Amino acid sequence: MAGTDNAKVKELVLKCMQAREMAYCPYSRFPVGAAILTADGAIITGCNVENASFGLTVCAERTAIQRAIAEGHRKFSAIAVTCDIKDSFVGPCGACRQVLIEFGTDWVVYLTKPDGSYKETSLKELLPLAFSPAHLGH
Numbered sequence: 843m844a845g846t847d848n849a850k851v852k853e854l855v856l857k858c859m860q861a862r863e864m865a866y867c868p869y870s871r872f873p874v875g876a877a878i879l880t881a882d883g884a885i886i887t888g889c890n891v892e893n894a895s896f897g898l899t900v901c902a903e904r905t906a907i908q909r910a911i912a913e914g915h916r917k918f919s920a921i922a923v924t925c926d927i928k929d930s931f932v933g934p935c936g937a938c939r940q941v942l943i944e945f946g947t948d949w950v951v952y953l954t955k956p957d958g959s960y961k962e963t964s965l966k967e968l969l970p971l972a973f974s975p976a977h978l979g980h
């Protein structure tokens with residue numbers, strides 16, 4: 843991505859993998875990690891947090907964005923996401939795509955595999971024709 847050097851992307855990928863280790867997922871046993879790079883260079887991580895009332899589960903991506911907002915960040919450059927699937931790059935669920943696009947269409951999404959390889963995509967690509975704050979005049 844323009845403006846994000848390779849070393850920073852590698853750091854982001856490493857951080858999302860470390861975050862995956864923290865996942866609380868006793869029901870699915872499907873750990874997910876996310877790491878958000880803010881416009882000012884901070885990295886904020888998240889993991890999925892499940893609940894015995896299954897519908898209350900929060901995905902890694904949304905955990906990360908809630909943390910980032912709560913810590914005062916509003917501008918984001920990139921997010922890296924990882925799960926344990928080795929043979930394909932897996933994107934965020936639809937709910938997470940909508941929550942991420944609330945904070946801009948221009949940030950980069952890195953889908954990663956457990957071996958550290960990654961594929962660059964974008965929120966525009968992941969959520970075409972999105973409903974966004976612009977439609978409410980924001």
Ligand SMILES: O=c1ccn([C@H]2C[C@H](O)[C@@H](CO)O2)c(=O)[nH]1
Nearest residue numbers: 870872874890899901902934935
């Ligand atoms: O984008 C996604 C999709 C799923 N999960 C979590 C939710 C649940 O804990 C587990 C299985 O769906 O993976 C995420 O964290 N992010």
Ligand SMILES: [Zn+2]
Nearest residue numbers: 901934935938
């Ligand atoms: Zn999700």
